[in-house]
Structure formats: C-alpha cells, structure tokens
Amino acid sequence: MADVYDHWHKTYPKKDDTECPEHKGKVPTSAHGKGKRWQVRYRDSSGEQRALNFDRKVDAEAAADSVGNDLRQGTYIDPGAGKITLQRYAQRWLAAATAGMGTVDAYEGVVRNHIEPHLGRYELRSLSQPSLIQGWVKKLQQAGLEASTIAWAASILTAVLDAAVDDGLIVKNPCKANSVKLPRKPRKKVVPWTIERVHAVIDQLPERFQAGGKLTFGCGLRQGEAFGMAVEDIDFARKLVRVNRQIKLVRSTMVFALPKGDRVREVPLPEELARVLEQHIKRFSPKRVALPWRTPDGEVRTFRLLFTTDEGKGYHRSVFNQYDWKAALAAAGVIPPREKGSPRYAAAPDDGMHALRHAYASVLLDAGESIKALSEYLGHSDPGFTLRTYTHLMPQSEARTRQAIDAAFAPPPGGGTAKQDHAHLCPQCALAA
Numbered sequence: 126m127a128d129v130y131d132h133w134h135k136t137y138p139k140k141d142d143t144e145c146p147e148h149k150g151k152v153p154t155s156a157h158g159k160g161k162r163w164q165v166r167y168r169d170s171s172g173e174q175r176a177l178n179f180d181r182k183v184d185a186e187a188a189a190d191s192v193g194n195d196l197r198q199g200t201y202i203d204p205g206a207g208k209i210t211l212q213r214y215a216q217r218w219l220a221a222a223t224a225g226m227g228t229v230d231a232y233e234g235v236v237r238n239h240i241e242p243h244l245g246r247y248e249l250r251s252l253s254q255p256s257l258i259q260g261w262v263k264k265l266q267q268a269g270l271e272a273s274t275i276a277w278a279a280s281i282l283t284a285v286l287d288a289a290v291d292d293g294l295i296v297k298n299p300c301k302a303n304s305v306k307l308p309r310k311p312r313k314k315v316v317p318w319t320i321e322r323v324h325a326v327i328d329q330l331p332e333r334f335q336a337g338g339k340l341t342f343g344c345g346l347r348q349g350e351a352f353g354m355a356v357e358d359i360d361f362a363r364k365l366v367r368v369n370r371q372i373k374l375v376r377s378t379m380v381f382a383l384p385k386g387d388r389v390r391e392v393p394l395p396e397e398l399a400r401v402l403e404q405h406i407k408r409f410s411p412k413r414v415a416l417p418w419r420t421p422d423g424e425v426r427t428f429r430l431l432f433t434t435d436e437g438k439g440y441h442r443s444v445f446n447q448y449d450w451k452a453a454l455a456a457a458g459v460i461p462p463r464e465k466g467s468p469r470y471a472a473a474p475d476d477g478m479h480a481l482r483h484a485y486a487s488v489l490l491d492a493g494e495s496i497k498a499l500s501e502y503l504g505h506s507d508p509g510f511t512l513r514t515y516t517h518l519m520p521q522s523e524a525r526t527r528q529a530i531d532a533a534f535a536p537p538p539g540g541g542t543a544k545q546d547h548a549h550l551c552p553q554c555a556l557a558a
Contacts, residue, residue: 126196127167127189132178133157165189167196209294211252211285212245218285225382226420227375232281239265239278240285249294252286255302262307272308279307315514317487318480322457327481329453334440336405337432340366341478343398345485345503348478349373350384352440355428356411359402364394368504370428372439378421379439381428388504405431412437450478486515 130136134145138152145151161178163185169175177192179185215236222229243261244252252258261282265275283300290298299305318326327338341351349371358367368390370381383389394402411429416439418426430439451470454460460471482503489499500511 126193272310325457329456342481
C-alpha cells in the first residue's frame, strides 16, 4: 500500500538514456542531486496521492511499512493534518458544542483563561508529548489555582483533544497518558445542617418564600428548581411534586430551562408540606411569569409560578442570595449581622441554599431510604455520586453502629454460643461488611 521510489533515478529508463556518473547502472532524473533521494508514495484513506521524502533508503522503507500498517488497520493520520494550532481547533470545537449556552460559556472561559495562554500556540501534532500536558498542569498549580479548577480545565482540554483524535488530526490524546497526574482534590465532606437550623433559617425568609424554603428542604430541590416551580407541577391528589424546569441565569439573563442534566423527575410530597403549599397558594396566588426558554433569545414561555417577588416577578438568583437568603442566615445566627454601612453580608460558601438539599438527603438516609431512591429524588445521573457525596450524612449512624456491635458482643441468654440471626442484621451493615 506504500512503495519506496528512488527519486533521483528513473524506474523505467529508456535504452538510449545516459548512465548516471555517480551511481552505476542507474539513469538520473532531472531531480538528481536535488532534495531528498528516497520517496514513499501511497494513497491515503480518501484515495488522495501522498508522498514522503527521506535522505536514507532505510528510513523510507520504515516509513512505508508504518504507513502501510496504519492504512490497513484504519489508524492512518495525515502527517499534515495536525498543523492547526490548539487555539484555532479549540475555537472550532466550541462553535460545534451542543451543550446549553451557559455551559458553552463556561467552556469558553476555561479555554480563554487557562488553555490558550499556555498551549494555544502549539500545533496539535506537537502536543503528542504527555510531558507538555504535565508542564501545563504545573503552571496552573503555580498560578494558585485550586485542584478542582485544574481538574475542570483538564477535562475541557481532554474533550477538545478527544475530538481531535476522532477527527483524525492526532493519533492519541496525551491527556490520558498514565504519566499525566492531576493534583488531588481534598475531599471535603458535606456537613448537614441540624433540623433546628433548617427551621430557624426558613422562618427568617421573606413570608412570600417561606413555603419555598420548606419545599426546597422537603423535596430536596435545587434553588433554581424551587424558583421555577409552577402550581401545575404540584399533584396534590397523588402527593407528588414534578420537577419540570428551573430558572437559571444565562449571560446575566433569567431563563426557564430543564432541570440540571435535563433530568425531569417526580418527588414524593409529604402530607405536612402539602398543607403548607395549599396555605401558601391561598395567601399568595401564583403569578404568571414569562421568560425565554433556555437562551436569552429563546421562545418565551409562561408559567404560573408559586414563588415570586412582591412585584410578581421570578426570583433572580444573585439578588435573592445576597439579600433575602443572607439576611435569613444572619437573623438565624448562621453568619454575623451585616456591618454598619456595608451593603453586603459576610461570605457563606458552605451555607448557601443548597444546604437545605443536603439536609433533605441527611434526613432520608437517616430514615433508611435507599441510595438509589435518593439519587432519583435528587435528580442525580449516577447513584454512585449520591453514595460518595451523602452516605456519611447519617447523624445517628455512629450510635447505630455501636448498638449493633454491642448486641453482637452481648452473651446470649442462658449462656452458650448463640446462632447468628441474619434476619436482624442491618442491611446497610451487611453491605458495608
């Protein structure tokens, strides 16, 4: 499939051709003595004629064998294909991305801030060395970026270079080499709020949103899902809450969108929470709110939202968090009161509205709910993520462990050796064992 030719001499000389004065028995071509002597000729996977030139015959033969093998196995890469710079290819990748606008904006920020400044000038074909990627990781570390940020940037670079592999521009993705090591992310366990703190904070929320705080906690909703909850999403007859949408910010514009990961779901509606919502609807009638769908220029859709501002508008995440939510935290003693003259409250990175969702998970796990069910209620795509994140959120787990082991050590009534009663063994203890 790939043949080696002597570029300096004719393959099929004529009888009257003059013999080469330098190479006995050869007939020179017009290219004799010019450029590289040995040429590998082949047709690539698209049928186009290709040629590679070498000074030495042994190198040409090795190249011919390699190209022929790649063509047979379908792994051939055009030597000139990888000449495009990473910066240009990353922009092409961003333009073709099918994720939501907000997600693509996040991708673009990573490419612009963390990838292009360090690697953007390199041609794709020169990025084959994993050591270059490892050097990039070190530069990000030296710039003071956290391990989670570096992991996020590396995931974007990996996706870009995966696409380059699929496009046939490079043979393999250097980000996936075993020698490329990312800094370890410190595992920070979620510390759930006590039920007392949950109630204390919810009681300090604006009256129009107190039921929203209870719904967030009672059904494990994300903040945007609570903001986007419409009256038609509450099925009082079947005691279900349908999580059909959220309100999110895309380029600073409020839009309706599907829940995170497009995971529309149903969550059980407890009796007490149903009563709270019924009372809320009587006191604060749902308001029709119109917002674009998914993108700022998307189709405008209207829903009768359960929770709106005094002006009948949907809640803006940034405004709500800075004023309503933090005011409730301060009033409940979670964060210090706002300093006199200061327009803002203290930072509360671990006490955002997501804390209500964590508390929901904690209560359900403590009550013995399964990880699989909890994962579905929370809208996670992977129960394994739920397990890694929330399995420790069981306030009484230590006490139950002590009681279970104490019972195992306790002598059986009447002495002797007791038979093990597996029927009374805690399923979670059994799985852990």
